Amino acid sequence: MTLGSALSSALSGLAANTRAVDVLSGNLANALTEGFAPREITLAATRDSRGVQVTGVVRQVDQGLLSDRRLADSARAASEVQAGFARAVENAVGTPDAPNSLTGRLAAFEVALETAANRPEDTNRLAAVLSAAQGLTTGINDAAADIARLRTAADRDIATAVQALNAGLKDVAALNAQITKGQSRGHDITALEDQRQRAIDALSLIVPLRQLPRGDTSVALVTTGGGMLLDGRAVSLTFEPAPLVTPHMTYEGGHLSGIAIDGTEVTIAADRGPLQGGRLGALFDIRDRAAVEANAKLDALARDLVERFQEPGLDATRAPNAPGFLTDAGTAFAAENEPGIANRIAVTRLVDPAQGGALFRIRDGLGAPLAGPPGSGALLGALSRALTQSSSLPSGLLGGGTRSVADHAATLISSLSLERVATEERQSFATGQAAEFRAQELATGVDSDAELQRLLLVEQAFGANARMIQTIDDMLDTLLRI
Known part of the structure; x- marks a missing residue:
């Protein structure tokens, strides 16, 4: 040498x-x-x-571990959204120990009726019945409004998630091009690859993704549901949010938007379709299933309350087909109008002095033109018994069987609590799994x-x-x- x-x-x-x-x-x-x-x-x-x-x-990079960690992160993001919704619905209806809960307001109404039946001549007790009834209907209205807001927020969050997904896919496509160009010129592309990995990590929270390598150092992205989102170029997803989502609005009925990939409508659901899973799937599940079911349960309870006071023979002074003590926005309730009745249930104006009514009609009947004998408490007793009589709900979401109003309300709250517990258990499992994969990934760092x-x-x-x-x-x- x-x-x-x-x-x-x-x-x-x-x-x-x-x-x-x-x-x-x-x-x-x-x-x-x-x-x-x-x-x-x-x-x-x-x-x-x-x-x-x-x-x-x-x-x-351990690509297999990276893929598993992304799927776990996607499941965690979905469980967080669902658990947050379940807690919000439970808080809207209220737990039994809360004084302003649905069961608390119902108990106050029952006590007010029983107390007034014992002293029907006492105007203050009649006023207490009106106040308790208005508190009950207001509580149901507020709970329904909260569910509607949650559903509207889910629809709005879907639009935000779609925008983020479109922007993220464009970023990955741009990084693909930069990495390929840098590789061909012999430049160090590792920093760009780190940036691309972080961008894909963020996208995987929205929808579960798998990364497929291409021969030119670029990658393709496909969802676990089989939807190709990026292969050379990024697809374009479109979604139109609604200004306000009301109980009667559904995706199946054409009132709410779905998602189109490059102009082609795709199936949307939490457990099927090319965009299943992740935060996006959880938001669709809330908008199209969970919130609809919660609202239907509340509607069933509200309908039961209205129909109990609308029974023929309960108030002899009430005209045929006229509304009862509790109304559908001031009118008689019809079975075909059940969707949204929780938003519309109200006390009849005939007993409210603030609306031109009179308190004596609580005691003497809604059709009474003048006050009757002040000591007659028969109607008050009948109204009280109407709440405690067993009846079955027309909707099957709260289960079969005949129950009093209080038992129906307890069943509603119990079902919401069970749903909240189930979603929190799924969140706990998903969080633990994601943390474990993250720890394994850090160990290989x-x-x-x-x-x-x-x-x-x-x-x-x-x-x-x-x-x-x-x-x-x-x-x-x-x-x-x-």
């Missing part, structure tokens, strides 16, 4: 060691950086085998001890190459002195 070739080999070694130090120090500096993958330098002999050259810097050991080896190699250069320099000096 000539001195020139030896010097060339030593210089190539110094250059490779310098690059290795850059990579190792970068690994240590980014040990806690989210989405950073450890780098490893790859070396090869030069063409004449008399030196070493850097052939590239490779990211060390930057190992500070191993990186420091490599630095020591690089230092030794650097010293050896420097010593060779020094030796060559000494030999050249000796030759020049001869």
Whole structure:
């Protein structure tokens, strides 16, 4: 080996060691950086085998673990949305221990009727009946309004998620192009690959994705439901949110928007279709199932209340087909109008002095033109018994069987509590699973001890190459002195 070739080999070694130090120090500096993958330098002999050259810097990523972690993150995001909705619905109706809960308001109404029946001549007790009835109907109205707001918010959040998905897919497509171009020019593309991984991580929270490698260092993205979202170019998703979602509005009825991929409508559901799962699937499940079912349960209870006071023979003074003590927005209730009755249930204005009515009609009958005997409490007793009589709900969402109003309300609250507990259990499992995959991923990340050991080896190699250069320099000096 000539001195020139030896010097060339030593210089190539110094250059490779310098690059290795850059990579190792970068690994240590980014040990806690989210989405950073450890780098490893790859070396090869030069063409004449008399030196070493850097052939590239490779990211060390376990693609299988990364895919599993993304799916777990997607399931966690979905469970968080569903659990949050279940808690909000339960709070809207109220738990039995809360004074303003549905059962609390119903109990106050029952007590007010019983108390007034014992002293029907007491105007204050009649006023208490009116106040308790209005409190009950207002509570049902407010709970229904809260559910409607949650459903409207879910529809609005779907639009936000679709916008984020479109923007994220465009970002990944742009990064694909930059990575491919950088690779062809021999540039270090690892930072761009980190950025692409973080972008795909964010998209996987919206809808569960799988990453497919392509031969030019780009990637394709396909959902677990089989929808191709990115392969060369990003698809375009469209969705039209509704300004307000009311109980009668459904996707099946054409009142609410679905999602179209490149102009083609796709199936939407939490458990089927190309966009199933993830936060997007959970939002569709809330809008099209969970909120609809919660509203239907509340409607069934409201309908039962109205029909109990609308029974023929309960109030002899009430005209045929006239509304009872509780009304459908002031009119008699018809079975075909059940959807949304929880939003419309109200106390008849005939007993409300603020609306031109009179309190004595609570005692003497809705059709009474004048006050009757003040000591007659027969109608008050009948109204009280109407609440405690067993009847079955026309809707099957709260189960079969005949119950009093209080038992129907308890069944409603129990069903909502069970749904909340079930969603929280799913959230706990999904959160634990996602945390475990995250921990495994971190374990395969930057190992500070191993990186420091490599630095020591690089230092030794650097010293050896420097010593060779020094030796060559000494030999050249000796030759020049001869």
